[in-house]
Amino acid sequence: MKIAIVIFDKFTDVDLWLMWDLLNRVRVENWSVKILGERDSHISATGISVATQGRIEEANDADAVLFVSGQGTRERITDENWLAKFNLNSEKQFIGSICSGSLILAKLGLLEGKTATTYPTSKAALESFGVEIIEKPFVANGNIATAGGCLAQQYLIGWVIEKLADKSWSDLILKSIQPVGEGLFFDDLEEIKKLYVPVVKAQTV
Amino acid sequence: MKIAIVIFDKFTDVDLWLMWDLLNRVRVENWSVKILGERDSHISATGISVATQGRIEEANDADAVLFVSGQGTRERITDENWLAKFNLNSEKQFIGSICSGSLILAKLGLLEGKTATTYPTSKAALESFGVEIIEKPFVANGNIATAGGCLAQQYLIGWVIEKLADKSWSDLILKSIQPVGEGLFFDDLEEIKKLYVPVVKAQTV
Numbered sequence: 001m002k003i004a005i006v007i008f009d010k011f012t013d014v015d016l017w018l019m020w021d022l023l024n025r026v027r028v029e030n031w032s033v034k035i036l037g038e039r040d041s042h043i044s045a046t047g048i049s050v051a052t053q054g055r056i057e058e059a060n061d062a063d064a065v066l067f068v069s070g071q072g073t074r075e076r077i078t079d080e081n082w083l084a085k086f087n088l089n090s091e092k093q094f095i096g097s098i099c100s101g102s103l104i105l106a107k108l109g110l111l112e113g114k115t116a117t118t119y120p121t122s123k124a125a126l127e128s129f130g131v132e133i134i135e136k137p138f139v140a141n142g143n144i145a146t147a148g149g150c151l152a153q154q155y156l157i158g159w160v161i162e163k164l165a166d167k168s169w170s171d172l173i174l175k176s177i178q179p180v181g182e183g184l185f186f187d188d189l190e191e192i193k194k195l196y197v198p199v200v201k202a203q204t205v
Numbered sequence: 206m207k208i209a210i211v212i213f214d215k216f217t218d219v220d221l222w223l224m225w226d227l228l229n230r231v232r233v234e235n236w237s238v239k240i241l242g243e244r245d246s247h248i249s250a251t252g253i254s255v256a257t258q259g260r261i262e263e264a265n266d267a268d269a270v271l272f273v274s275g276q277g278t279r280e281r282i283t284d285e286n287w288l289a290k291f292n293l294n295s296e297k298q299f300i301g302s303i304c305s306g307s308l309i310l311a312k313l314g315l316l317e318g319k320t321a322t323t324y325p326t327s328k329a330a331l332e333s334f335g336v337e338i339i340e341k342p343f344v345a346n347g348n349i350a351t352a353g354g355c356l357a358q359q360y361l362i363g364w365v366i367e368k369l370a371d372k373s374w375s376d377l378i379l380k381s382i383q384p385v386g387e388g389l390f391f392d393d394l395e396e397i398k399k400l401y402v403p404v405v406k407a408q409t410v
Contacts, residue, residue, distance in 0.1 A: 012226070013222050013225060013226040013229075014219075014222055014223050014225075014226035014227075014382065016222075017218050017219055017221075017222035017223070017226075018219050018222070018223065020218060020219075020251065020253075021217070021218040021219035021222075021251065021355075022219075024218075024251045046225065046226065046229045048225075048255075048256075049256065050253075051253075051254065071401075117385055117386075118385075119385070120385070120389065120390070120391050120392075120393055120394040120397055121394060121397060121398070121401075123391050123394070133391075135385060135386045135390065135391055136385065136386045137384030137385050137386055137387055138384075147384075148384065148385035148386075148389075149382065149383050149384040149385040149387070149388070149389045150226075150381075150382035150383075151356070151382050151383055151384050152384035152385060152387075154384075155384070176355075177219065177354065177355035177356050178354050178355075178356055179342030179343075179352075179353065179354040179356050179357035179359075179360070180322055180323075180324070180325070180340060180341065180342050180353030180354040180357060181322075181340045181341045181342055181353075182342055182354070182357075183354070184325065184353075184354045185325070185340065186325050186328050186338075186340055187325075188325055189325040189326060189328070192325055192326060193326070196276075196326075
């Protein structure tokens with residue numbers, strides 16, 4: 001399974017790293033997660049330089065494609081060269097976004113006639129695409145899903161892991177990041193240890 | 206205000222980036238957040254190279270010092286050279302940890318006679334220091350606090366922001382990452398915009 005996370009300049013840091021960390025907890029063979037961009041590195045909203053692991057064209061061959069958020073989305077949706085690199089297929093791929101990443105999905109025509117959610121600061125922009133917005137953390141329609149509010153990445157990534165691995169992995173991984181005493185307990189130790197088992201990685205990583 | 210986040214090789218990615226992102230949302234003058242390490246860069250648990258912004262000795266002059274977690278903590282607590290670089294003062298500094306970062310606090314003698322929390326996989330090791338462990342997401346005793354489970358960073362960082370800025374910043378920043386419809390709402394738009402106002406940054410950053 002190949003999962004692509006698409007980043008760009010001025011992305012919201014935690015919107016990359018929470019999904020990255022969760023997706024990398026899956027311990028199944030040939031599970032590959034890659035950070036894609038249009039350059040060798042991109043600069044986050046807080047000024048952190050992040051090396052990419054491939055170009056965004058690779059997203060077209062991934063099993064799941066996830067778009068991060070941030071102020072940078074406003075420039076992405078006006079960059080026709082950047083947009084033209086994508087040739088996504090919602091019949092074959094799972095496609096999702098967190099917060100203002102939904103603007104990119106809308107611009108790519110993936111939310112036409114669909115409901116979606118987003119971050120409060122990008123609601124008006126998403127509405128301008130004619131998308132019906134729902135005040136929920138996660139909205140999935142077929143293979144396309146949007147999430148709003150950083151921590152709603154849990155719903156989005158849970159959905160991806162359930163689709164590409166299974167629900168037991170999704171449940172375990174989401175449990176593994178909960179606060180102790182509020183979803184994760186000391187008695188979960190043996191179960192949590194499954195997340196530390198080495199696995200065979202995809203050769204293409 | 207100077208806040209130091211101490212990292213090392215094999216740290217848990219989201220345990221750095223969630224606190225980093227939250228702390229960088231504070232918009233008060235001369236608010237500085239730095240990622241410190243013993244080298245120019247450190248490699249995360251998933252293989253990501255992260256550039257440090259200063260050496261760990263700088264933690265000794267910070268107003269708050271936060272330790273991340275990860276498998277790497279087991280090596281840190283046996284590295285006397287590394288440990289000797291710290292000269293923290295819990296009378297003057299706020300000191301905290303997420304998950305197995307508590308092992309470093311214990312090794313530095315900061316949890317003597319105190320209660321604490323940690324991640325399930327590091328509970329036994331923390332107990333071996335004679336620390337009384339409580340199954341809660343967040344335990345604060347005076348200026349020292351421990352949190353357990355990645356998302357319990359919300360309690361830890363909320364505590365730091367409340368101590369070094371004020372409760373209104375803490376409340377707003379924690380709200381800003383909640384899932385839409387579950388703590389963050391579209392009507393919060395105007396309030397959320399406060400997090401995008403430019404501020405004067407500390408000259409030392």
